[in-house]
């Protein structure tokens with residue numbers, strides 16, 4: 378095992394183990410929308426087998442549920458926390474297919490792939506649907522939603538994505554909430570890639586269901602997600618479910634009952650890792666401190682990428698610090714697959730784009746990564762551009778001043 382990081386990560390470094398290392402001798406780092414780079418101590422928390430009814434495990438489930446509410450903090454009198462097996466999409470599907478009654482109608486706000494996925498989920502379950510779609514570089518505002526609600530009949534629920542990870546856009550969830558509430562609808566927020574690093578006022582925004590997952594800003598490993606729900610909204614989901622396994626009300630009722638266990642096999646190791654991830658979030662100083670680290674990562678990334686000649690897709694005021702989309706350079710030698718592959722070989726995993734009309738790639742700044750890791754990534758990108766014969770800065774000739782140091786690896 379590697380020694381802890383030396384640059385102030387509280388001893389929970391992303392140092393990794395022998396099997397994770399690339400040629401540089403460093404662990405591979407994920408600059409993606411998730412799953413993310415996690416600390417060694419989070420991974421180590423999984424080295425224990427427990428049964429589904431083990432009292433230690435049930436105590437962990439109780440603790441994780443109440444600690445998630447405390448992050449808001451969301452009052453336990455008003456809000457509940459339900460854990461659900463599966464990736465983030467399963468949890469979104471659980472909410473959509475459980476919250477909306479047979480005679481309900483969903484307005485889905487779409488400015489990216491994850492909003493589109495919510496609409497698709499409603500269609501699959503035969504839920505009455507209205508879609509308000511705007512371009513992927515346009516932020517949802519209260520006015521946009523107010524206008525649509527005024528011209529649409531009988532919407533019972535409105536769903537929006539907080540950080541639309543497709544682009545990196547941060548929608549105005551808190552501004553839209555009172556508009557939804559004023560129209561008498563229940564508000565569903567997919568906060569998958571923002572919860573844990575961007576404070577969200579659930580009560581003030583009248584959010585009925587807020588959804589996130591273990592392997593995003595809390596820095597756990599994949600395997601389950603969770604719903605923070607207004608208790609009355611959750612109670613009114615009773616009997617609505619269109620599926621057995623994703624019945625949100627039943628899942629909650631089982632967790633609240635006598636033994637408080639999962640209805641079906643729980644992702645035990647993932648939950649053990651998540652408990653450790655919550656410890657590390659507390660040690661870091663909570664949601665604001667975590668968001669501050671990610672913001673520093675994002676600022677360092679954008680500055681460095683601009684210096685290298687890359688163009689950012691979104692306007693700065695719409696952009697989250699979670700993930701950033703960069704336009705493909707027009708340089709004839711740029712080919713994303715090769716760019717990606719070369720970076721991967723050096724131990725840096727970036728992500729393809731997901732926009733429907735623009736050619737972009739994405740770099741995430743969340744997970745157990747620090748500014749020093751971003752700087753290492755930027756050195757690697759410089760090196761790869763040189764190797765590919767690409768100079769985006771407009772300067773004449775090769776930029777030998779940008780030649781990398783021998784080892785561009787990440788943290789240690």
Ligand SMILES: Cc1ncc(COP(=O)(O)O)c(C=O)c1O
Pocket residue numbers: 410411464465466467469491538539540541542543567568569570590
């Ligand atoms: C905003 C948002 N919603 C939903 C999802 C889907 O989550 P998963 O890929 O874990 O199913 C993601 C994944 O990145 C996301 O960013």
